[in-house]
Amino acid sequence: MLRALDIRDLLIIDRLEIAFQPGLNVLTGETGAGKSILLDSLGFVLGWRGRAELVRQGAEQGEVTAVFDLSADHPARAVLDEAGIPCGSELILRRVNTAEGRKTAWVNDRRASGEVLRALSETLVELHGQHDDRGLLNPRGHRDMLDAFAGHDDLRADVRAAWRARAAAERAVAETKAALEAVRAEEDFLRHSVAELDGLAPEQGEDAALDVARRRMQGAEKVRTDIARAYDLLGGSGAEAALMDAMRWLDGAAAESDGTLDAPLAALGRAMVELTEAQSGVAASLDALDFNPTELEETEERLFAIRAMARKHGVLSDDLAEFAETLRARLAALDAGEGDLARQEADLRKARAAFDAAAEALSASRVEHASALDAAVMAELAPLKMERAVFATAITPADPGPDGRDSVAFTVATNPGAPAGPLNKIASGGELSRFLLALKVCLTGERAGVTMIFDEIDRGVGGATADAVGRRLAKLAQSGQVLVVTHSPQVAARGAHHWRVQKQVEEGMTLSTVVPLAKTERTDEIARMLAGDTITKEARAAARALLEG
Template identity: 75%
Template sequence: MLRSLDVHDLLIIDRLELSFQPGLNVLTGETGAGKSILLDSLGFVLGWRGRAELVRQGAAQGEVVATFDLPTGHAAHRVLEDAGLPGGEELILRRVNTADGRKTAWVNDRRCSGEVLRALSDTLVELHGQQDDRGLLNPRAHRAMLDTFAGLDGTEVRGAWRGLQSARKAVAETQAMLDAVREEEEFLRHAVAELDKLDPQPGEDAELDARRRQMQGAERIRDDVARAFALLGHEGAEGAMGEALRWLDGVAVDAGHALEAPLAALGRAMIELGEAQDGVERCLEALEFNPSELEQAEERLFAIRALARKHGVQPDDLGDFAGTLRDRLATLDAGEHDLEDRRATLKAAELAYDAAAAQLSAARAEAAGRLDKAVMAELAPLKMERAVFETLITQAEAGPEGTDAVAFTVATNPGAPAGPLNKIASGGELSRFLLALKVCLRGSDSGVTMIFDEIDRGVGGATADAVGRRLAALAQGGQVLVVTHSPQVAARGAHHWRVQKRVSEGMTLSTVTPLEPSERVDEIARMVAGDSITDEARAAARALLAG
């Protein structure tokens, strides 16, 4: 509920502080007195798009502060939570417009964007009038209005839609994966066959390289080692030392003890020479290799390195790379089965959604008939018994809210073509259509302040009285603000404000004054008789107020 509205330096308002009440609040005044300026001010603080130049002439900035009471469970609490703004039982909106056009907004003393203001306004206020495109005249909202009237929450359809979208996504992702793998299937199968044929092992590159170097080195040194071995053998050092040993041993007795040490040394030398021969011989054996072995080692080493370069991996990683390629091929082989399973899931999801949407469509069709009858019943007291109201349901693109497009249409006279509310009805007719429809849809507006801007334009007498009675009924248990020129409507108000213009220091300003019961008589009499208020006009005003 809107509790207060404070306006400073906006348009022709210098300072205005209004306290609103539950029930039917009426604002009256002569044409041009500034009643629409109050709506402009409220729309400004709620983030609505309106006039570009709002700051009062000569002022540095204009400001509007609106205070709302928020009961527990009010939809505004969710908006505040989603925006990270402080909540509570009281909501204070403040917005400033500087003379150079800059706009700044606060919610409960926390800076916020115009987008957040507009999201809050959708939960706080409904504006109804002949130029209204945010409420009943907005065709995009008609489906939700019909659902609310019918008590349909659409949970099952939205759940089925989420399941359908999830199934569609799974099929699309699987199909895309399979398409991508199929594009490289030939490459994968060739690469896996090539890797399997070569079968490179971890560490094999280093082993082959070391063996290759060893065999290449053996070719260079083996001849030298063989020559050295020959020199150490019987034809070389071994034979010479053996011959020397025999010659010395034959004369050792005659030489006394002089040859004992040399003979001992030659003996030890013969032993060392034998060990040297054994070592060199083993080396020769190690240096022996089949020339084709070197060729084979080089071929395999080069093949491994070429394959590694081809796939952009290290030689030791070729085995793991081959495993990755095999997994991708396995994915392709198994993917066809997965795709079939997911297509089956999609088909089931489509059937579930179609069933839920069809059930919702049937419920909407039934509710549309009830709504049409209810609106038609309301039109008769509003002197529109010849008009025809119809809720038109057509096929729409499937979505989370079902497969129905809903539009409220009217035909003002029997036999006349039906069409959208704002295209077919005249000003006065449109106002009454909107009021009748709103009365029928009233149950969903808990906590919303409804504003009717001259919705009684073009009607009078008993019709205006019927309008006033319905506005009063709408205000029961809630809050309705009405800008009106009709004395019959004004008399139904529980609270009454008069909007006037005054001139102060050569500047025109607008004021709003709450009226006492006696003042209401004069204001309604003015609405009945014009500028000259007569006793008859006052009597008529009292009669209207008496109901």
């Protein structure tokens, strides 16, 4: 609820403080007194785009402060939370406009952008009038209004959940298809490469082992020749035979040597043992160097094949086995992906069917409640002297989305047989005001905690029709706050709180002010609205009758 509006140095207002109340607040006054300036000032502090030059002549800056009461669940709190602005039960908006045109805004003493102000205004205030393009005349909001009238929260939640599931299923299918296409593009390469690698079957560390074996075999021929020569010198025709002859000759002479040859004979025995061990080691070495002549060729071929494969795929020889596993995994993903895609496409069909069912249920309920809304609006139009007009909620197919697959628009035909069309295109000024009022009365539960402002919505009507307008505005105000700028005495008489906007000249400067009216002053003001500048007894009597009616 808008509790207070403080205006300083804007247009023809030097200082003005208004304390608005719950219920129906009416503002009256002569044409040009400044009633529209109040709306311009409120629009300024709410971030609406309006007049370019607002600062009062001679002032350095203009300033507007608006104070709102917020309930614990007021939707403005979500905007404040997103903007990081703390708030209790009171919301204070302040905006300053310098004479040079610079604008600065604060929300609860925190600097705020015009975007934040406008987002807050969507939750705080509704402005309705003949040039209303933000509220009921905006077709983009008609679907939400119908859903609010019908109480479609659960159905819309179902549709949105189904839409999210459908969108997720579509993304999964698209991603799987893209991945499969990428793999299919190299499928032939993968299958050929895996076959080559499987045929080669490289092992970790095999390159180094083959290289060592190759080098050993390349040098084996020369080494074996040298070792064989040494073996021959150690064998029966070489060192062994010489040792044996020496031992035989010394052994024959030992009996005649008085023991002097015993030690040499023992040493030769030990030498014979060592010589035998040496012969065995050299023989083993010769056996180790004994290889098939084709083995070197085979070793080189495999080594070169492994290295060529590594160069082909741009990896190290030791990484070939791991690389082969990677390629096999990609092929397995391709084969498994076909199955995954089939399952995902089945899930997508189910998700689409679920969305279609939820959207169909919402569409059917919209059609049903559109008829109820049309009937409710038509019932409101009769007392407003528009019983021959036709109001219809048009529901047409739209692209599927999180809110279903319906487009909703409120249409009117002002005379029987006339074609229906958008509210703001078909109805005249007075008719449009009454259509908007009838529609708003039917949608009164649409948004809680919003201050509704009606700017001369009674223009072009009078008498019993104006009285019907006033009664409906009072009905709207029963559960909230309504501000009405009016020239109709019938409407003004229905107000719970009444202010008169008036101009006065002070020191050669025209200023506008707003005066709260007591009961007697209200009688005179409504009498003025009935009779003009000269207030008669009859006018006062008629004013009292309106106030008591």
